Amino acid sequence: MAEFQTLTTRGVAEEVYDILRDKILSCELAPGQRLDVAQISIQLSVSRTPVKDALQRLSVQDLVEIHPRRGTFVSKITPEDVRETFEVREALEVKACDLAAGKLKPETIEKLRGLNQRMFAPDLRFGDHVVLDSELHRTIIESAGNQRLLKMYSELKAHVQIARVHYRSTNWRTHNKTTASEHLSVIDALSEGRGEDARGAMQTHIRNSMQRLISGVLHPSVDSA
DSSP states (O other): OOOOOOOOHHHHHHHHHHHHHHHHHTTSSOTTOEEOHHHHHHHHTSOHHHHHHHHHHHHHTTSEEEETTTEEEEOOOOHHHHHHHHHHHHHHHHHHHHHHTTTOOHHHHHHHHHHHHHTTOTTOOHHHHHHHHHHHHHHHHHHTTOHHHHHHHHHHHHHHHHHHHHSBOTTGGGGHHHHHHHHHHHHHHHHTTOHHHHHHHHHHHHHHHHHHHHHHHHSOBOOOO
């Protein structure tokens, strides 16, 4: 007879957290939506305790807002949220360029070029585009060799992804050539050890991305891609 491992309380809590986080990041749970603890616990067939624990963790990450007597809601995204997030992101990624310039292995450079090419394929869906873009930037951060910097970047990524997925323009593909060129400028400068050029290229790219995203927040629309 097959044996099954007993699911621990910690295991349940982690699973509930992962499920809720994924639904928030994919905007299946949309910004501003109210989250009912009792309903979630029934749908997941768990007690309320792991649901409450998961929501507390998500609150620390600013993914949900808990208001006593009013309820728990998925955090909304505002232009100010985007601006502040991208200002921190700029500081981290520009510093990463300082640390990584001239130190990238040939296979890392090849990976970056491959990601940049794949993320702009004509038949690529928006969600896959976001994943590839995130991997490209994370690879640059990892190449800096600073674990604290990587941790800070990882904590920012969730908020950026929410904004990108929920507030996206129907004409996001029109920016593809510009974004691809910006990425390539960063990759070329890093691979050739031109730290100052890499810094400038990354700064330009992040600031342009911030402006496009803020525009998307102010003028949200549904994208079928």
